[in-house]
Amino acid sequence: MGERIRGSAGVKLRKRRLARTGGLCERCEAAGRVTLATRVDHIQPLALGGEDVDENTRNLCEPCHLEVTAEQFNHAAPIEGRGIGRDGRPTSADHPWNRDRSGPPPGSKV
Ligand SMILES: [Zn+2]
Structure with a gap:
């Protein structure tokens, strides 16, 4: 490695x-x-045996980096738990903040 x-x-x-x-x-x-x-993302992750050479890198923004990393590790890595969107919200659909989004806004009468 x-x-x-x-x-x-x-x-x-x-x-x-x-x-x-x-x-x-x-x-x-x-x-x-x-x-x-x-x-600077490694196309073939170092953790999966990729080499630290220019040919194995690509330049990514933070959201893209999180996406491709999740793809590379087949979403097995705990990336969903710590994924944060540009608005500062967690990106995981399972996160309580995101679950609450589908409900009524806080304080509203149901
Ligand atoms: Zn990007």
Whole structure:
């Protein structure tokens, strides 16, 4: 399994990789959206034997990163429990906040 490169060398590496797409999320770009990438994602996850090389990386924004990570691990990882949307709400449909959404707003008369 490849090891992550840490320290200042790792920061430089990350910056260089992000610069390859002009700092934009590749997944959003494919969908016609322009979103700033905040993550350098490993296409084949290091945890699954992927290599830490440029060819195995792509630049993603946080929401895309969460989505592809969940896909990569077949939703087996506890990603749903800690997924947070752009509005600060949990992304899991099972989360009480989201379940309550379908009901009447708090304080309303039923
Ligand atoms: Zn994206």
